[in-house]
Amino acid sequence: MTCRTEVVERPSTEVLSVCTVVRVSTSPPGRENSSDWPWFADMVRYKQKAELPSKKEGADRIRSMAPSYELVDGLLYKRSYGGPLLLCLPSEEAKTVMTAAHQGICEAHQGAKTLAKKLIIQGYYWPTMVKDCVEEVLRCSVCQMFARKGT
Template sequence: MTELVNYLKEGTLPEDEKEARKLRLKARQYELMEGILYKRSFLTPWLRCVGPLQAEYVIKEIHKGSCSMHAGPRSVVAKAIWLGYFWPTMHKDAQNMIRKCSDCQTHRPVTRHPQQPLTPITAPWPFYK
């Protein structure tokens, strides 16, 4: 993200032509307003790009906050986007955070699959006299 911010502020591109082209294409989706990076979105006007610490706080507040419902990662990410936040690893971060939540692990649905595959027991019926 720092290369992107530097490009939007000062117009500096990396030395490698391929990387410079990728950065120029990626920069079309972003805008720097008053020192804050925003991403264009189809659903909302602008999504504010946040760093790792702010992203962790946003996930915690949505998942464990005062009006939380301990929802899954998909709905946590959807709510974060709806609130106007964005960061590149939001799906992975939400999934890792929810896996660490002790309440969610305690009350999650119990899987009904056996730990090991069932082994069939053959009956000696054909040899029975």
């Protein structure tokens, strides 16, 4: 068995793209403007100030889910089983991250379950992740062009 060595004369990529992501942490909203805040605002409020929602159902839900979440440097993370802490994303940011993973620089165009699992491995979480990934794949013209019809 022989070993071959290949010398690459020029780079395999034409342009090097370097992006910097800056995350700004915010304090939890007050009760008066909570509709403008993301889905995890009540959990952040509970973790920072030990305040529960006024409705009993909401308070019970937050109290039961609290052990699964952790606040680190003002950012909320969800604990994953045997994996990294998952950064909780608001819906607008989640859509941007999902689109970038599906159609962005890598253009992987994977299926919905694979896309969701890929986002979890990369350390992101939001509650409607799988549903949003299914909708993203169904909207993607490239995926639909190569989808097997009738299966």
